[in-house]
Amino acid sequence: GLERLEAREAIMNKLQEKGFVEKVEEHQHQVGHCYRCKNVVEPYISKQWFVKKEFAKSSIEKVNSGEAEFFPTHWINSYNAWMSELRDWCISRQLWWGHQIPVFYCRDCGHEWVEEGDVPTKCEKCGSENIYQDPDVLDTWFSSGLWPFSTLGWGNGDAFKGELWNESDIKDFYPNSLLITGFDILFFWVARMLMMGENITGQLPFKDIYLHALVKDEKGEKMSKSKGNVIDPLVTIDKYSTDALRFTLAVLAVQGRDIKLSEDKLEQSRNFTNKLFNATNFLQLNQEYFEDLDPANIKTPLGRYMLARFNIAVKETREYMDIYRFNDGATTLYRFLWGEFCDWGIELSKADKNSISELGSIFKASMRLLHPFMPFITENLYMRLSQDSLENGDSIMIMPYPTASEIDDEVISQFDLIMEAIVSIRRCKTLIDKGNQKIEKASIKLPLGVDTDMMKPFIEKLAKVEEITFVDSKIDNCVTDVSDNLEAARACLANQAVRSGINC
Numbered sequence: 001g002l003e004r005l006e007a008r009e010a011i012m013n014k015l016q017e018k019g020f021v022e023k024v025e026e027h028q029h030q031v032g033h034c035y036r037c038k039n040v041v042e043p044y045i046s047k048q049w050f051v052k053k054e055f056a057k058s059s060i061e062k063v064n065s066g067e068a069e070f071f072p073t074h075w076i077n078s079y080n081a082w083m084s085e086l087r088d089w090c091i092s093r094q095l096w097w098g099h100q101i102p103v104f105y106c107r108d109c110g111h112e113w114v115e116e117g118d119v120p121t122k123c124e125k126c127g128s129e130n131i132y133q134d135p136d137v138l139d140t141w142f143s144s145g146l147w148p149f150s151t152l153g154w155g156n157g158d159a160f161k162g163e164l165w166n167e168s169d170i171k172d173f174y175p176n177s178l179l180i181t182g183f184d185i186l187f188f189w190v191a192r193m194l195m196m197g198e199n200i201t202g203q204l205p206f207k208d209i210y211l212h213a214l215v216k217d218e219k220g221e222k223m224s225k226s227k228g229n230v231i232d233p234l235v236t237i238d239k240y241s242t243d244a245l246r247f248t249l250a251v252l253a254v255q256g257r258d259i260k261l262s263e264d265k266l267e268q269s270r271n272f273t274n275k276l277f278n279a280t281n282f283l284q285l286n287q288e289y290f291e292d293l294d295p296a297n298i299k300t301p302l303g304r305y306m307l308a309r310f311n312i313a314v315k316e317t318r319e320y321m322d323i324y325r326f327n328d329g330a331t332t333l334y335r336f337l338w339g340e341f342c343d344w345g346i347e348l349s350k351a352d353k354n355s356i357s358e359l360g361s362i363f364k365a366s367m368r369l370l371h372p373f374m375p376f377i378t379e380n381l382y383m384r385l386s387q388d389s390l391e392n393g394d395s396i397m398i399m400p401y402p403t404a405s406e407i408d409d410e411v412i413s414q415f416d417l418i419m420e421a422i423v424s425i426r427r428c429k430t431l432i433d434k435g436n437q438k439i440e441k442a443s444i445k446l447p448l449g450v451d452t453d454m455m456k457p458f459i460e461k462l463a464k465v466e467e468i469t470f471v472d473s474k475i476d477n478c479v480t481d482v483s484d485n486l487e488a489a490r491a492c493l494a495n496q497a498v499r500s501g502i503n504c
């Protein structure tokens with residue numbers, strides 16, 4: 001037929017010719033335009049290929065019976081909403097790029113067939129070579145829906161076997177454990193993979209589906225070029241480092257909430273990387289290289305305390321990663337490495353140099369624990385502390401992820417008391433305006449039965465007191481500070497208040 005604009009003119013001429021036209025006038029009405037090129041959209045009836053909606057049925061049932069799980073869980077509602085409004089899926093596109101639809105036509109006998117194998121050379125019915133393939137290609141989501149198994153050699157015949165894929169790949173890696181993607185393609189991609197996998201292989205392609213947050217600006221607004229609030233990852237990496245950006249995103253990735261990315265948060269993560277560098281420098285001032293962690297070799301009280309804290313961090317980080325709470329995992333590591341290891345552990349080690357080799361081993365193991373969150377700096381520091389390099393040794397990426405050994409609660413309550421005593425004496429010193437100076441004497445009343453000999457040097461060093469005396473009665477005539485035990489319920493050692501005082 002004629003092109004539409006030519007046809008309009010021809011019809012007008014015909015009508016006029018026959019004397020059917022009374023008048024021609026301007027008329028305003030709504031016309032759809034293409035959002036990209038602004039051309040008028042003209043409906044056009046054409047023949048297309050469709051997949052029946054029933055194709056999705058068994059995958060919907062399996063997902064709803066719990067064979068696949070969404071994180072955050074509420075996404076199953078969106079999935080079901082999409083699937084309940086399902087219509088037959090138009091899978092043909094009139095584009096150049098894509099998988100060409102494997103339907104063939106015979107020009108001689110009119111036969112039409114689908115070919116599962118290689119491209120045929122003649123008509124399967126009459127043998128004529130005068131055949132052609134449907135010029136349409138598959139919808140891109142039809143092809144991407146095959147991704148979970150087409151990457152594992154499925155549909156390749158023997159092509160590239162042993163070179164690009166191995167026969168066991170599909171058995172080893174299908175179904176997969178986890179898919180991570182954005183919620184905006186939950187229907188287009190995730191639902192299609194589920195239905196394709198279920199129908200073609202008989203199994204859903206993955207067990208867990210983690211839908212991650214959208215990264216927005218600090219005010220929670222969507223980044224856009226026109227608003228000028230785009231934080232460019234490449235610029236950010238130049239300014240703060242890749243690890244700082246990655247860690248920031250992890251810390252902010254609260255399930256079910258958008259990420260509000262800000263310079264403040266990035267700075268905080270960069271400071272964290274500095275802290276780790278400084279810790280390494282401190283350790284190496286005392287000893288150049290450190291053994292890999294073996295809990296049986298950790299003997300000093302401080303070493304055992306740091307090991308206990310490390311074990312808690314390992315346990316928590318693993319638990320959080322198992323349920324995809326990356327923000328809680330990152331926060332745990334930040335608390336352990338900054339608060340417990342650097343702020344206390346390193347300071348306390350100044351009162352017991354023998355513990356430093358043990359702390360170095362624990363720090364190395366901590367770098368492995370932190371590795372998924374900060375891959376570059378952890379690798380670098382681990383190698384530095386091991387007298388190793390990536391060129392000579394294995395990356396920590398492929399080393400086993402740390403596991404927790406038994407947590408020593410007793411040493412934790414001992415050190416909780418030590419730290420409580422230090423803080424308490426520091427408060428006393430502030431009261432007499434000697435906040436940062438060394439003082440001669442202080443007394444502490446500790447709960448009965450604690451190992452005061454072990455505690456003494458730590459308290460003296462960090463509270464800056466020449467001589468600590470342990471007393472068992474109320475301290476008179478002095479500045480006194482009484483503090484509750486933060487860990488009162490934790491162990492019998494810690495069931496009394498710490499009382500410290502400075503005679504003046």
Ligand SMILES: [Zn+2]
Pocket residue numbers: 034035036037038039
């Ligand atoms: Zn257009």
Ligand SMILES: [Zn+2]
Pocket residue numbers: 106107108109110111123124125126127128
């Ligand atoms: Zn034929």
